[in-house]
Amino acid sequence: MPKDHGIGASPKRREDLRFLTGNGNYTDDINLYGQTYVHFLRSDVAHGRLNKVDTAAAAAMPGVVRIFTGADFAGVGGLPCGWQVTDKHGQPMQEPGHPVLAQGKVRHVGDPIAAIVAETYEQARDAAEAIVLDIEELPAVIDMKAAVKDGAPKVHDELTSNLCYDWGFVEENKAAVDEAFKSAAHVTTLELVNNRLVANPMEPRVAVGDYNRSTDESTLYTTSQNPHVIRLLMGAFVLGIPEHKLRVVAPDVGGGFGTKIFHYAEEAFCTFAARQLKRPVKWTSTRSEAFMSDAHGRDHVTKIELALDKDNNFTALRTETYANMGAYLSTFAPSVPTWLHGTLMAGNYRTPLIYVNVKAVFTNTVPVDAYRGAGRPEATYQLERVIDKAARELGVDPIKLRRQNFITQFPYATPVAVEYDTGDYVATMDKLEQIADLSGFAARRKASEAKGKLRGLGVNCYIEACGIAPSNLVGQLGARAGLYESATVRVNATGSISVMTGSHSHGQGHETAFPQVIAEMLGIDESMIEIVHGDTAKGPMGMGTYGSRSLAVGGSAMVRATEKIINKAKKIAAHLMEASDADIEVKDGKFHVAGTDKSVAWGDVTLAAYVPHNYPLEDIEPGLEETAFYDPSNFTYPSGAYCCEVEVDPDTGRVTIERFSAADDFGNIINPMIVSGQVHGGIGQGIGQALLEGCVYDDNGQLLTGSYMDYAMPRASDVPFYTVDHSCVTPCTHNPLGVKGCGEAGAIGSPPAVVNAVIDALHSAGKTHVTHIDMPLSPNRVWAAMNA
């Protein structure tokens, strides 16, 4: 019988009521008295010298309040980068400036040049058309390998080249890895592209800046996954506003997927301009604007080599990756192809020697940063594709080859610097074979073939590092931030609870799931607990939601704070019952004296804390409110095995997903319904990457996929029902809930399964010359590969 409340139950989401009735409160729903509107005039060339921005005619247009250009930001800081990677020679990465509005040059289509503030949005847009730009167009660098050649045009004149860094990991292992390849019985090599994507949360970004003349306080309402981080970055590094005079609010946020982690120019602008104008300034991105101003994701070009011995054991792995940074370093961009990618290259396997080389490159494109999975999908994709290719070359079953090389002993220290605490890769693969009905595949293939279609089956595993992250470790790796999380548990006099969490919910259902944990700990009803998030004025410093960290890190902070509450409440209860606090037990919302029938209700204890007439004032303070900061001691390592079955139309190359199954080990589960929903969504995005999505620039740096007319978002008819299972549980050993995180798994685990399945389908028809097709596997690409 499934539980109906507490940990492991699936109560209906409480946030749904407002979303289903049109009562959500998204940033664009916020309008302030005296509000102005800003429109950004953006570069329509990829690279150019900005000789003159003539705003005189535009400034005289109806309704224009003021036009800002780069010159207005001369005394203001640039957008900071939050991670400094050290290259293989021990030198820091090249780190160019990132102005709020372009200064001297424009470096990608969409680079903001001028900001027109007007009484209405339409007036601002009309005035933008009257601005006269003198831009001397320069040759653009778009292709990464061309960008690092001698003599290539430089994106940033002040840098020595377009190479941000050349990273080797683990550099000390390189000679041993090279040696292992020389003695390998078999080497499989694969060159592939991890296609550039646009995260595309359905809510475009919005920023509303406000300034209070009476208190000298600034407030920014913004579509952010981490309002405290924005306050720190914008306040300390861009605008010079101390944190106690700056409030950042991220109310209901319509999806993030990584691209709402970062601090953007538009946020800094609206906050800055509101102070200058002493009026609120609002910006609402259009979708077209989002395509050229939201940080993109992925965009790696990789060569991977896998060495095996004569018994098909993996002996070494070597990779070389070009990773696109775009024109500027977005907030966490340098960490994605390095510490979130190289450290995952062991995957689920006992490969003793690994060397990863990453060249991060500046190009005249939109900045690239974390997108759902961030580095881990790139690692998983290349590893699981090269293993599949090796299995075909060796004539062995791809599942058997994986099983043979699985890590089976935990904890396991990989050769790429991380230690997996728990996992059971055999169990998830066993579960996958069952839920995907692998034994029925042959019959299904026959049925497809009878219809004139090819059918393929692809399997892969994945491992990810989530619950980011131990602050001392990431500090050594170049992070300019800590990665703890905070929670304040405020118990009110009548026993209801407000929990201020640094985690931010933008679809993940924290308002429903987090109370399940506290209700379980205290034995009280979940409806007595309210989650408060997304406002720097309400809770302690928090690091926000990304990297599947909310429950593993934010939830752990909440548990620690609740434990403090319980400890104090026990003392109060002991006093009320004239017992020893060591004898007090918490059960079903009551405090019991062990071994007796004496008890006192939760509400009586909380009331005593705030009306301390009969209270141990000599020992403890009145009130019942506790804060905890939790800094994890390790990453968490969710893992799983995924299976995709496709049909390929041999006449057109069109691929359809017929079945998709996922067996995940997320450790302990708080709310199974929400976990399944997270996996569904990740798989949907992974199928999108594999079959449909791809951000395309032409050679001049024009963005060809600039709207939903050109960028193929997955629709309902592109995907099937999924079969997901998370009954394989190896609890995390180092956080109090034993949880691992589930937000990114689907997007990490699904692309290789799709591509492996398509290759399998083509091989079933004798098209064995096709060993790889780059994503997205459009009908055109598949047909061309088949008929090459």
Place this chain on the structure above:
Amino acid sequence: MVQVKMTVNGKAASGDVEGRTLLVQFLRENLHLTGTHVGCDTSQCGACVVHVNGTAVKACTMLAAEAEGAEVVTIEGVANADGSLNTVQQAFQDHHGLQCGFCTPGMVMTATALLKENPNPTEAEIRDYLEGNICRCTGYHNIVKAIMAAAGQDVSRIAAE
């Protein structure tokens, strides 16, 4: 500026708008009905779907002036009279058919239109009908399931929760 008059969620509504003002702008900015969302600028995403004279319409693709005299229903106007969730809304909650909630109003309005046209749609018919509504969170699994449930179908055997 032109004056427009229409009925929105059963109440008379009017306002002065520019000729270029879209119906979705009029609803959000003049009437403060912010449940109808704008997710794109090419009439692709469907976050702005409302019903105009009983037909599902993308409110970003219609001028406010074109709705002169029309009966408009938005997400704010579809709950039961006592304020409880209607069958479609309730099915979305019961089956976790929403996550961030941004596409949800459009999804509910589109699903309602589908069930009016086709009270017992197949899975394939539902997926086809949602062609003009994009969701980035759910992978559509629980949206399709919710619409099947709203049609009164047994969804207990659909894979996984």
